[in-house]
Amino acid sequence: MRHLFLFATLFATPLSAGVPEALDEVILPGFSDFAEATKALSVAAQADCTPEAIEAPWNAAFDAWTQIGDIRIGPSETGALSVAFWPDTRGFTPRVLGNLIEARAEVGTDPEAFAEASIAARGLFALERMIYDADFNAYAPGSYACTLVRTITAELAGQGAALDAGWDGFARVMLSAGEDGNTLYLAPEEATRALYTQLLGSLEFTADSRLGRPLGTFDRPRPTRAEAWRAGRPLRNVLLDADAAVAQARALAGFDLPQTDAALARLHAAADKIDDPSFQNVKDPAARLRVEILQQHVRALSDTIEAELGGALGLTAGFNSQDGD
DSSP: OOOHHHHHHOOOOGGHHHHHIIIIIIIIHHHHHHHHHHHHHHHHHHOSHHHHHHHHHHHHHHHHHHHTTTOOSTTHHHHHHOOOOOTTTHHHHHHHHHHHHTTGGGGOHHHHHHHHHHHHGSHHHHHHHHHOTTTTOOOOTTHHHHHHHHHHHHHHHHHHHHHHHHHHHHHHHHHHHTTTTSSSSSSSHHHHHHHHHHHHHHHHIIIIIIHHHHOOOOOOOOGGGGGTGGTTTTTHHHHHHHHHHHHHHHHHHOOOHHHHHHHHHHHHHHHHHHSOTOOOTTSSSSHHHHHHHHHHHHHHHHHHHIIIIIHHOOOOOOOOTTTTT
16 A cells, blocks of 8 residues: 555644544554455465364454554444454354355355345455354365355455455545645545544443443353454454554544553553453352453543544544444
């Protein structure tokens, strides 16, 4: 992806000064990294489709996704859902995958056609089932399920490339906020507010869904509602997503955020006390309390960013497309 220094020079204004930095330092490299990671995953699957062979590149792709996956504007507003269909509140993914495998559906053999398949059978979470779920991961090389894995990874690589290219263009829209012809962002501060809203929305989603869903209620915890719990990723995702939100905040600020840095450090310290990174022990009161404390630190981090960054720039969050999830 082309470097945005030229665009930053042309379009930066005091009210949008953080937008070029956030794009150039965090967001665009993040989408480029995700495109590269999904390409590597697809290449690995073509060579060896078995769960053992694709586990590491799948995790690398998921790591890359955490850096930009909660951004839901521009190309990501609709494109993110088929990359990461979660939460799957009605259990569509195992049903759709099972139906494809049972029927040996032709769509599962063609990456181009698979782009029109149900989002429940596409992306990172469909692959999590194929790698880690005992109901799906016993397939043999040369089987239909093996072909399906190759199709899913190839189509995911296509999604990664499309998002990367789409953001290359959408960055110009954000950088030209307030310019003649820009009907999306009528003033420079609107682009800044859009990115600010996304990073706060990411932390809200982490607190409410990534942590709130497995916590459930005290009487009825729901550990298997944790994000990517079969892969042991729930705690890792919380930390990587929080780190990404803070990286975006630092880039938007253009000045030091010592209170935010301290809040993030406290969040990591709380995470260090959690002994099950998959959150599957939240039925135990002591384990539950540690996850609840982590949730409190995520919310405290969001509040700190609002005070330290939002207060300094005079920003308030707008509507976020993940609201209500």
